Amino acid sequence: MAGCGSCCAETQRIEDTRWRRVLWIALAVNVVMFAGEIGAGIASGSRSLQADALDFLGDAANYAISLGVAGMALRWRSRAALLKGGTILAFGLYVLVTTILAAMGRGVPQAGTMGIVGMIALIANGGVALMLYRYRSGDANMRSVWICSRNDAIGNLAVLLAAAGVIGTGTAWPDLAVAAIIAGLGITGGAQIIRQSLAEFKLDRGSGNTAQATAR
Secondary structure: OHHHHHHHHHHHHHHHHHHHHHHHHHHHHHHHHHHHHHHHHHHHOOHHHHHHHHHHHHHHHHHHHHHHHOOOOHHHHHHHHHHHHHHHHHHHHHHHHHHHHHHOOOOOOOHHHHHHHHHHHHHHHHHHHHHHHHHOOOOHHHHHHHHHHHHHHHHHHHHHHHHHHHHHHOOOHHHHHHHHHHHHHHHHHHHHHHHHHHHHHHHHHHHHHHHHHHHO
16 A cells, blocks of 8 residues: 555656646746737737737736645645636626727727737647646646636637638727627636635535544
8 A cells, every 4th residue: 555655646746747847838838928919919909919918918827826836735726726716707807898998999900910910829829728638627726727728729719700800891890809708708717717716615624624523
């Protein structure tokens, strides 16, 4: 049994190392893409690119938090996931409000820039999502990272569709519609993470109370 315990511990250590490595790669990708996409979004007047860029920034912060709590007890990972869920939810609400305000203005974004940047972002997020796919069924902290990457890839596909829509209609409405979709992904994704993190936090507290009662 001792040998099995040692083997399991070694396996867990290797898995933690892989998890950290993936997070570092994801963090670097998101920082670089935020810098590039926010500039392109402002220059092209695309609300969906700006929304997607802010999503990159939020994800970079979330990956940094995940790196900070990797290997910690479940209660700390749950708290970190709760913070991330709240951040993602707040981001979604912010994008929704700014999109509504933008709909009251005028102007048509540059569809060509939207298409090029959207494709680059899709390739970047697709690669990150593939690396994180194996962790999609983990705890709330791991699941939150997977949801972030999944939402990003879906958002990038939507940006490409928006670019085509802007070209086809000659209006900004496809761009605004996609920005609203990205906002919706943030709101629903954040709510999912919050629910799971609260459930895990309660489970951890219940286990702790049971252990204390047994000790008495």
